Amino acid sequence: MADALLKVEGISKRFGGVVASDNIHIDVRPGELHAIIGPNGAGKTTLIGQLAGELAPDSGHIYFDGQDITAQPAPVRAALGLARSFQITSLFLDFKALTNVVLAVQPNLGHSFHFWADARNEPALIEPALAALKRVGLEHRAAVTVANMSHGEHRQLELAMAIANRPRLLLLDEPMAGLGPEESSRMVAMLRELKREYPILLVEHDMEAVFALADRITVLVYGRVIASGDPATIRANAEVRDAYLGEQDEEFVDG
Amino acid sequence: MRFVTVRNIVVAALLIFLALVPIYSTMSGNMFLMTLFTRIVILAIAAVSLNLIMGFGGMVSFGHAAYLGIGGYVFGSMATEGITSGFIQWPLALAVCALFALITGALSLRTRGVYFIMITLAFAQMIYYVAVSLDKYGGDDGLTIYTRSQFAGLIDLSNRVVFYYVCFASLLGAIYLVWRIVNSRFGMVIQGARSNDRRMQSIGFPTYRYRLTCFVIAGMMCGLAGVLLANQADFISPATMHWTRSGDLIVMAVLGGMGSVIGPVLGAVALLVLEETLPHIISVIGGALTGQSMAAAREYWALVLGPMLLLVVLFARGGIDGILTGRHRG
Numbered sequence: 083m084a085d086a087l088l089k090v091e092g093i094s095k096r097f098g099g100v101v102a103s104d105n106i107h108i109d110v111r112p113g114e115l116h117a118i119i120g121p122n123g124a125g126k127t128t129l130i131g132q133l134a135g136e137l138a139p140d141s142g143h144i145y146f147d148g149q150d151i152t153a154q155p156a157p158v159r160a161a162l163g164l165a166r167s168f169q170i171t172s173l174f175l176d177f178k179a180l181t182n183v184v185l186a187v188q189p190n191l192g193h194s195f196h197f198w199a200d201a202r203n204e205p206a207l208i209e210p211a212l213a214a215l216k217r218v219g220l221e222h223r224a225a226v227t228v229a230n231m232s233h234g235e236h237r238q239l240e241l242a243m244a245i246a247n248r249p250r251l252l253l254l255d256e257p258m259a260g261l262g263p264e265e266s267s268r269m270v271a272m273l274r275e276l277k278r279e280y281p282i283l284l285v286e287h288d289m290e291a292v293f294a295l296a297d298r299i300t301v302l303v304y305g306r307v308i309a310s311g312d313p314a315t316i317r318a319n320a321e322v323r324d325a326y327l328g329e330q331d332e333e334f335v336d337g
Numbered sequence: 338m339r340f341v342t343v344r345n346i347v348v349a350a351l352l353i354f355l356a357l358v359p360i361y362s363t364m365s366g367n368m369f370l371m372t373l374f375t376r377i378v379i380l381a382i383a384a385v386s387l388n389l390i391m392g393f394g395g396m397v398s399f400g401h402a403a404y405l406g407i408g409g410y411v412f413g414s415m416a417t418e419g420i421t422s423g424f425i426q427w428p429l430a431l432a433v434c435a436l437f438a439l440i441t442g443a444l445s446l447r448t449r450g451v452y453f454i455m456i457t458l459a460f461a462q463m464i465y466y467v468a469v470s471l472d473k474y475g476g477d478d479g480l481t482i483y484t485r486s487q488f489a490g491l492i493d494l495s496n497r498v499v500f501y502y503v504c505f506a507s508l509l510g511a512i513y514l515v516w517r518i519v520n521s522r523f524g525m526v527i528q529g530a531r532s533n534d535r536r537m538q539s540i541g542f543p544t545y546r547y548r549l550t551c552f553v554i555a556g557m558m559c560g561l562a563g564v565l566l567a568n569q570a571d572f573i574s575p576a577t578m579h580w581t582r583s584g585d586l587i588v589m590a591v592l593g594g595m596g597s598v599i600g601p602v603l604g605a606v607a608l609l610v611l612e613e614t615l616p617h618i619i620s621v622i623g624g625a626l627t628g629q630s631m632a633a634a635r636e637y638w639a640l641v642l643g644p645m646l647l648l649v650v651l652f653a654r655g656g657i658d659g660i661l662t663g664r665h666r667g
Contacts, residue, residue, distance in 0.1 A: 134539055135539075136535075136538070155543070156538040156539050156541075157540075157541045157542055157543040157544075168539075172535060172536045173533065174532040174533050176532055177532060181525075185525060185529045185537070185540060188525060188540075188542075189540060189542055190541075191522075194522040194525070194526045194542065196521050196523055197518050197521050197523045197524075198521055200517075200520050201521050201525050207522075
């Protein structure tokens, strides 16, 4: 466990009477895709929020590469190499697709107190941005204003922005949200590719995708970890079936 | 990218016109025109600076006229104390504006939306009442300034033509500076924070310090306009930073178009020329329609201007610049 890249030790988060995170322990090791599943309201997005630095946990610690980052704000964590994508698409809608990714590349080149040089055609920004767009299959849409793109393209762009500044770990919050079956399977293929390069913490509703991709799965219910292990273990776990997967999903999960 | 567009022709024509105003004025003896356009050019600088934070940064400051006043008062009070060198007055005025922007911005930028609007207004009102209470420098009545800034004999600001060109050069400088800024990496951050601040944070930008820096730059730029305005009027009073003046600056930016660097210049020219000419137009048209003298109707020019602004806001959200480019962005 000492070699875990991201390590969460007993974080808890309470909103009034609701316990969104209840003493959660998880970790992500290098080269691993660790999926978090759980029913609606299980606290998955709250967990991502705490890992990304948008929410402060009430107690517990978060370590990234051995460093305690619990008190670090989101920009600092991003600079350390934690990149996240959003469940509800969070893009710069009035900018072009390429500009969105350029912005994601920019922090990689140090601070941005450069007031004079034209950033619109700086190769150091454009080239990695185009590469990231190409990676997700959007290079032909680089010049399109994001507001005019489809939902599926938005999800791809989310991913391009997450990988643009060559992160050390990806936090992906439901990358399949709202995608049709065909788009979903393309996204799964893309994630399988990315998985070779980046350790990933994946929060996802799409069970098919999760069982196809994950090396390890952690099940969250009411903010509590009820099971954690490899896909076969989770599939066989009776408590998980009761609490979450349900009888009607049995066939599908077994298959 | 095409360079010969309707919009670029209009902008070029406007800049050429502005460059030629003193020549026409001197030749025709119409000094009023030059006085009016000196004022327009100065307020255009203020509007361009406001647009940097409002149009590009999404920081709707309702207290931007405070910097007109601060610039003016620093210059005026120093002139009154016998320090007439512009080499001292101008940098000091900008430094005081920067300090004011840094302190008020540091607090204001912790808020968003309506709260940001109200807190910037509150700070401007505060400084307004400070000026009212400055009995030594005229208080409510304002301060008459007897000496314009001296530049060791190099530039004579009491020459109206020279003064006009100093203002015009300052405007061109402000436009160029803002243009460089918005296209730089810094400008990308500022515009990104307007569009989606949360995402900027998660990408890795501590946006607060970038927005604060932008706020300070805009404050200093407007402070320069304040120094020029007080030099032109040989007078500074609290009215310079009344909240309605802050409102005028917002109107200039919105009317001209917040989406571009040059928009607020179009807005400043349009608003101030309309303010000046609408009373005449109303009385002439009114007189022609009714056959009676409509001199009294001159008072009601604002009744005409108001709906015009409303139409621009409702139907041409990119302002005049948006109409010219055919790009009606919100």
